[in-house]
Amino acid sequence: MERNPMRRQLASLRKSLFDQGYLDEQFMELEQLQDDANPNFVEEVVTLYYRDSARLIVNLDHALERRPLDFSKLDGLMHQFKGSSSSIGAKKVKAESTLFREYCKSGNAEGCMRTFQQLKKEYATLRKKLETYFQLARQIGPMESANRPK
Amino acid sequence: MAPTLPSSDQASDQDNWDNGRLARKRQLLIEIVLRNKLTALVVDGDTTCRVLEQLLLRSYGVQTQGVDNGRDAVALIASGVKLDLIIIDMILPVLNGLETTRQIRDMGVHCKMLGVTICSRESERQVFLAAGVDVFIEKPLDPEHLVPILRELDGQ
Numbered sequence: 001m002e003r004n005p006m007r008r009q010l011a012s013l014r015k016s017l018f019d020q021g022y023l024d025e026q027f028m029e030l031e032q033l034q035d036d037a038n039p040n041f042v043e044e045v046v047t048l049y050y051r052d053s054a055r056l057i058v059n060l061d062h063a064l065e066r067r068p069l070d071f072s073k074l075d076g077l078m079h080q081f082k083g084s085s086s087s088i089g090a091k092k093v094k095a096e097s098t099l100f101r102e103y104c105k106s107g108n109a110e111g112c113m114r115t116f117q118q119l120k121k122e123y124a125t126l127r128k129k130l131e132t133y134f135q136l137a138r139q140i141g142p143m144e145s146a147n148r149p150k
Numbered sequence: 151m152a153p154t155l156p157s158s159d160q161a162s163d164q165d166n167w168d169n170g171r172l173a174r175k176r177q178l179l180i181e182i183v184l185r186n187k188l189t190a191l192v193v194d195g196d197t198t199c200r201v202l203e204q205l206l207l208r209s210y211g212v213q214t215q216g217v218d219n220g221r222d223a224v225a226l227i228a229s230g231v232k233l234d235l236i237i238i239d240m241i242l243p244v245l246n247g248l249e250t251t252r253q254i255r256d257m258g259v260h261c262k263m264l265g266v267t268i269c270s271r272e273s274e275r276q277v278f279l280a281a282g283v284d285v286f287i288e289k290p291l292d293p294e295h296l297v298p299i300l301r302e303l304d305g306q
Contacts (some may be wrong), residue, residue, distance in 0.1 A: 026290050033205055049198045079241045083268045084198045087290045 010136050017133065022126050027089030039141060043134040049088045050127055056081045057120065064113055074112060075104040092122040182297050184211045184304045190235040192216040193223040193250065194266075195243045203237055203266065203291050210300055220245030224253050233261050234303050237291065240267035240278055248281040255282035262303060266291045 017023045027042075034041040060077050063070060082097035096119035103111035190212050194200040200216045207214040212235070217223050220242040227233070236254065240247040251263060265283035269275055275286045287295045 026292070029290070029292055030202070033202075033209060045198065045202065048201065052197045076241055079268050080196050083194075083239065083289045084196045086268065087196075087199045087202050089290075 004140070006136065006140050010133070010140055013133050013136065017129060021091050022129060023089045024091040024094075025089065026086060030088065040138075043137070046088055046130055046134070049084055049090075053081055053084050053123075056084070057123070060116060064116060069109050069112065071104045071107055071112075075101055078104065090123075090126055093119060093126060096122055182210060182300060182306075184300065185306070186304050188212045188234045188300065188303055189232065190214045190237065191223065191226065191231075191233050193218075193220065193236065193238040193242065193247070195219060195239065195241070199239070199289065206291060206293070206296065207235075207237075210297075212300065219243040220247060220250030220253075223250050224257075227254055227257060227259055233259075235299070236261060236263045237266050238263060238283065239289075240265060240269070240274065248277060251278070251281040251283055262299065264291075264299065 018027075030042045030045055038044075056077055060074065060081070063074050063077060078097055078100050082094055082101065085093040085097060096115055100112055100115045100119060103109075103115055188211075190207050192200050192203045192207070192214060194203065194216070195218050197218070200218060204214045204216050215226075217226060221244040223236075223238070223242075224245065236259075238247050238251060242250060245253075247265070247267065251265070254263070262285070263283045265278040265281075265286045266289055267274075267278065267286075268289050269278075269286070278286055285295075285299065
């Protein structure tokens with residue numbers, strides 16, 4: 001049972017990320033790889049994801065400015081972006097990626113552009129929520145170490 | 151944007167189900183002990199995926215290396231590196247995953263190859279299998295798929 005109010009808040013925040021569909025169980029898989037030797041593992045992976053995928057977002061933006069659209073190239077870029085997003089459990093971002101790829105396959109330019117705008121919104125929203133989550137987790141981390149019986 | 155906190159702390163049915171699945175996955179993570187030293191190569195152009203797949207394998211004690219394109223994968227294997235397992239994405243820079251797989255098989259390499267990729271069509275799955283991967287797994291790679299394969303390779 002959670003005694004510490006901050007730990008309770010962290011648990012609630014975490015639950016809300018799953019309940020609201022921002023994360024799926026892959027995020028829990030990442031948490032399984034976190035231990036005392038790698039206490040910030042999940043945050044480090046998420047940071048890596050946002051750093052690495054920023055390049056893909058820029059490339060997709062540029063590719064969507066070309067006329068006519070190269071749907072094969074767009075699909076390839078989104079394939080990589082979807083794989084990366086799925087690896088951290090970014091559920092809504094992954095869903096928009098899937099929809100984008102469907103529009104690529106059907107050659108629907110407007111659908112691609114509309115979906116990409118939505119994808120970028122979900123991507124940014126998730127980033128903010130995870131930043132809040134990790135910030136709280138980091139505050140609790142040192143408190144837990146201080147309170148741990150010696 | 152402020153997070154929305156749930157109104158109740160009581161565990162829901164969904165929570166219990168999730169916790170049950172999580173407990174089972176935890177079991178998978180800890181219950182395998184490899185008797186032999188297995189080696190693996192991860193071929194993925196995406197850094198996040200490649201890092202995570204390598205870490206997952208290492209968490210089971212598999213000696214793992216990674217490359218980010220198909221050409222480097224072929225070159226590494228051609229250099230004589232012995233591998234028990236190759237994990238490969240379908241879409242890769244420089245040399246795509248299908249051609250990389252074919253070239254690896256053409257070299258006479260018979261180790262287990264897992265095609266781990268984002269896939270939306272059965273046709274893509276079949277093409278990857280036809281190219282030479284033994285198993286097709288949709289990303290992300292997870293213990294439920296990986297552990298039985300590691301056990302098989304370890305002769306358990």
